[in-house]
Amino acid sequence: MTLPVFVVGAEALQRDRVELGGDEGRHAVVVKRLRLGERVTLTDAQGAGADCEVVEVSRRGLVAQVLVRRSEAVAVPALTVVQAIPKGEHAERAVDLLTEIGVDTIVPWAASRNIVSWRGEREANALGRWRATAQAAAKQSRRLRFPEVTALHTTSEVAELVEAADLALVLHEGAVGRLGEFVLPQSGVVVLVVGPEGGITDDELASFAARGGRPARLGPFVLRSSTAGVVGATAVLSRTPRWT
Numbered sequence: 001m002t003l004p005v006f007v008v009g010a011e012a013l014q015r016d017r018v019e020l021g022g023d024e025g026r027h028a029v030v031v032k033r034l035r036l037g038e039r040v041t042l043t044d045a046q047g048a049g050a051d052c053e054v055v056e057v058s059r060r061g062l063v064a065q066v067l068v069r070r071s072e073a074v075a076v077p078a079l080t081v082v083q084a085i086p087k088g089e090h091a092e093r094a095v096d097l098l099t100e101i102g103v104d105t106i107v108p109w110a111a112s113r114n115i116v117s118w119r120g121e122r123e124a125n126a127l128g129r130w131r132a133t134a135q136a137a138a139k140q141s142r143r144l145r146f147p148e149v150t151a152l153h154t155t156s157e158v159a160e161l162v163e164a165a166d167l168a169l170v171l172h173e174g175a176v177g178r179l180g181e182f183v184l185p186q187s188g189v190v191v192l193v194v195g196p197e198g199g200i201t202d203d204e205l206a207s208f209a210a211r212g213g214r215p216a217r218l219g220p221f222v223l224r225s226s227t228a229g230v231v232g233a234t235a236v237l238s239r240t241p242r243w244t
Contacts, residue, residue, distance in 0.1 A: 002142050003040050004028075004034075005041045005043060005049075005139040005140075005144075006024045006027075006028055006042055006139070007042075007043060007044070007135070008043070008044065009044065010046065013042060013044050013049075013050060017055070017064070017066070018063070018064050018066060019061065019062075020042065022061070025062060026059075026061060028040070028061065029057055029059070029061060029062055037053065037054065039052065039053050039054070039067070041144075043144045045138070045144075045145070047072045047073070047074065048069075049071065050067070051066075051067050051070070052064035052067055070144070072143065072145045075102065075104060075145075075242050076186070076188075077184070077186065077187050077188050077189060077190050077242075078104045078189045079102070079103050079190050079233060079236060079237065080103070080104060080161065080165070080192070081103050081106055081107065081191075081194060081233055082109050082153070082158050082191060082192065082193040082194060083095075083098070083107065083108060083109060083194050083229050084109045084113075084114055084194055085115075085117075085118065086116070086196075086197070086224070086225045087116050087197070088116075090224065090226035091126075092130070094227075094230060095133045095134050095137070096137045097137075098147070099134045099141065099143075099147050100140070100141045101233055101234055101237060102143075102237060103147055103233050104145075104147055104148070105149075106134065106147055106149045106150070107158065108126075108127070108130065108149070108150070108152045108153065109152075109155070109158055110153065110155070111200065111201075111204065112204060113195070113197075113198030113199060113201060114198075115196065118152055127149065127152070130149045131149045134146065134149050155204050155207060159207045160211070161191055162193065163212055164189070165188075166185040166188030166190065167184060167188075167190050168191040168192075168208070168214065169191070169193070169214055169215075169216040169232070169236075170200065170205065170208050170209075170213045170214065170215050171192065171193065171215075171216055171218060171228050172215040172216070172217065173222050174215070174217075175215035175216050176215075177214065177215065177216055177217065178216065178217050178219070179216040179217065179235050180235060182214065182216060184239050186240070191213075192232050192233060192236060194232065195225065196225050197224065216232075218232055218235070
């Protein structure tokens with residue numbers, strides 16, 4: 001059985017005995033009820049980790065003795081999913097699943113036809129929820145390298161990501177080419193753009209195409225925005241060295 005994962009600072013992880021305090025420490029001892037002699041995995045969320053044995057427990061947290069150090073390499077090709085903001089609980093569900101399957105970067109996109117818009121304090125709160133969801137999902141799926149959830153991107157900023165990518169695919173129900181027909185790079189960065197429930201506008205599609213984005217269909221049916229990104233990312237990953 002795999003070990004529960006908790007996040008510590010990079011400097012703390014270099015020590016032979018690591019103190020796990022704060023919210024993570026309280027979660028470990030109060031919620032998970034970890035006790036002396038049990039084992040955990042500690043990570044800095046940037047690829048470094050250690051399997052440890054709990055040697056001290058208090059109401060504030062625990063102290064763990066490092067047994068084995070390990071690391072998670074940077075995955076290639078890197079996969080970035082640009083996700084138009086889904087409505088309601090669909091947003092966090094999409095972030096959760098994208099994290100679980102191994103997406104490296106999640107980019108919230110302020111698409112023209114988003115039902116939900118982020119402004120002011122709402123943007124900060126929503127980003128906080130996305131990032132908390134990604135961290136929880138990364139821990140649950142035993143990742144040592146957590147995905148980055150970036151700040152909200154405008155269409156022009158997404159177009160810049162498209163231009164910089166080694167391959168950029170824009171999911172679109174009217175595309176001629178199917179996602180499985182594109183030749184994927186074996187390194188570099190793949191960007192997958194997922195539109196909102198209302199669809200990508202002609203202007204947005206043209207903006208991405210001008211920067212090298214290639215429209216792609218997932219299949220014969222139209223999926224929810226929150227589902228399409230997960231299905232598309234899975235299809236991409238299954239055809240890379242990461243999964244084969």
